[in-house]
Amino acid sequence: MTRIAVINPNMSVGFTEKVGLQARRIVAAGTEIVALNPQFGPASIEGYYDEAFASVGLLATMRGLEAEGASGGKISGYVVACFDDTGVDAARCLTKAPVMGLCEAALRFAAIVASRFAIVTPMAVSVRPLEHLVSKYGASSQCVVRAAGVRTLDFEGENADMAYLALKISAENCLAEDGAEAIVLGCAGMTDIADRLQAELGVPVIDGVSAAVKLIEAMGMLGLQTSKAGAYASPPVKTYDGIFAEFAPVA
CATH class of the missing domain: 3.40.50.12500 (Rossmann fold)
Structure with missing residues (x-):
């Protein structure tokens, strides 16, 4: 089964419901959509400042899904449901699953x-x-x-x-x-x-939303994964200080 996580990186539950409904409407039978937003972040993303803070919530949500996937329910691909493509490059470093922005x-x-x-x-x-x-x-x-x-x-x-x-x-x-x-x-x-x-x-x-979901669905069905040979390699292990301590990369 293809399992796609559609993450709205802002805190608008209404937007999350919209994108989840649209995603479920267009995917093939057997594709599961998990639509969610982070536990913290801006109400909406309008410009660079909002984007910077929303990226952290996005990455925290993905880290949780990746950890859950290690024990079952693995995510086949991620859609970052923001047209600014918020945090997409960083997100690709967190997972082998393909990640697509709108x-x-x-x-x-x-x-x-x-x-x-x-x-x-x-x-x-x-x-x-x-x-x-x-x-x-x-x-x-x-x-x-x-x-x-x-x-x-x-x-x-x-x-x-x-x-x-x-x-x-x-x-x-x-x-x-x-x-x-x-x-x-x-x-x-x-x-x-x-x-x-x-x-x-x-x-x-x-x-x-529709374009990204269908592309990720196709990639999942084809078994394509994010390359770890260069820019999207897993981040090197190091310590992070202060409020970012929990985001420190681990082996």
Whole structure:
């Protein structure tokens, strides 16, 4: 059985429920989804500062799952359910299982169905971090990043309709002004509106949650693991001081 852990690295239980529901909706029979968020961290991830602290909670959650897997219920792969790809490189050092962030997965999918595409993210503070990721993943010549001008948590509760309208307007502008042929949703909390937006825009709309889950599912079925030959090798054993003492790498 393929067992995928979908970890929302912020503390929004509503977002975690959303991504878990979407993941379970699209996986094949026999694939189990474990959706969870850390025990500590920011309410949402909006920029570099939030990302730094959220990474620690993510790694703590993964360490727990890896320890549980040693005695049964092993995780086949991990999805980091944040479009900032929070802590993904560090997470790959903790496990042999493949680890995928939403941005990387979504860009891989988008490049297959469109020659030019746009990421629409909630807040302007996220634009530069996402542009850095776009460059890292080799998509700078194909992709632009735009902000809808709403808060990440606006996609929950009473502000959801307003946030959707702002997102749609921003996406329409990308199609009209940036030459985009597809839209990438730049937040895990948008996972439940991808089908609606795609129907209304008439172009492919890529949800990073779905893209990452399907890629990790395929990797698990193929038996692919994270290479430990270089950058993603297990961290060297050493002591960590203060509040990070429990995170010290062990043999």
